[in-house]
Amino acid sequence: MAMSAADIEALLKTAFPDAVITLEDLAGDNDHFAATVISEAFRGIPRVRQHQLVYAALQGRMGGELHALALQTSAP
Amino acid sequence: MDKPVFAEIQSLIDSSEVFLFMKGTPMFPQCGFSARVIQILKQAGVPFKTANVLENQEIREGIKDFSNWPTIPQLYVKGEFIGGCDIISEMYQTGELQTLLDDKGIAHAA
Numbered sequence: 001m002a003m004s005a006a007d008i009e010a011l012l013k014t015a016f017p018d019a020v021i022t023l024e025d026l027a028g029d030n031d032h033f034a035a036t037v038i039s040e041a042f043r044g045i046p047r048v049r050q051h052q053l054v055y056a057a058l059q060g061r062m063g064g065e066l067h068a069l070a071l072q073t074s075a076p
Numbered sequence: 077m078d079k080p081v082f083a084e085i086q087s088l089i090d091s092s093e094v095f096l097f098m099k100g101t102p103m104f105p106q107c108g109f110s111a112r113v114i115q116i117l118k119q120a121g122v123p124f125k126t127a128n129v130l131e132n133q134e135i136r137e138g139i140k141d142f143s144n145w146p147t148i149p150q151l152y153v154k155g156e157f158i159g160g161c162d163i164i165s166e167m168y169q170t171g172e173l174q175t176l177l178d179d180k181g182i183a184h185a186a
Contacts, residue, residue: 048159063146071162
């Protein structure tokens with residue numbers, strides 16, 4: 001199973017409306033992505049929490065439908 | 077939500093100051109992300125223990141709920157969840173991982 005870049009971006013945009021999102025399909029297989037998410041939601045919180053927020057936004061798909069998402073998060 | 081396997085996971089974490097849940101073993105990692113973290117820990121010259129989640133389905137699923145983290149590998153330092161491959165890589169590159177080890181009083185080479 002795989003997710004399209006548009007699906008991922010839509011979920012992230014819903015959770016982080018202000019986010020600047022860069023998404024790269026690393027292997028061209030809709031299964032290995034690299035994402036950079038820049039949002040005010042991440043300001044002042046530890047990186048682990050930032051990534052947990054992103055995984056929560058993906059509603060359980062990470063580790064299942066979505067095999068690999070290399071993640072970088074930061075505040076603007 | 078407490079599961080029976082959580083006690084087993086906790087005792088693994090308590091068994092070493094630096095503990096990694098991974099796919100495969102340090103000698104034969106079976107996933108690129110696990111391999112990357114092993115490489116970093118070796119470069120950092122810090123002693124660590126590992127559990128191979130591929131050998132234990134209960135731990136493989138349990139650790140995801142335990143840490144509230146959907147993927148493997150997962151690194152713990154002195155009982156604290158530090159992160160997965162991306163976070164560890166970023167922390168090693170910026171020197172934060174070395175600072176963390178210093179702060180926690182764990183000897184390391186680099």
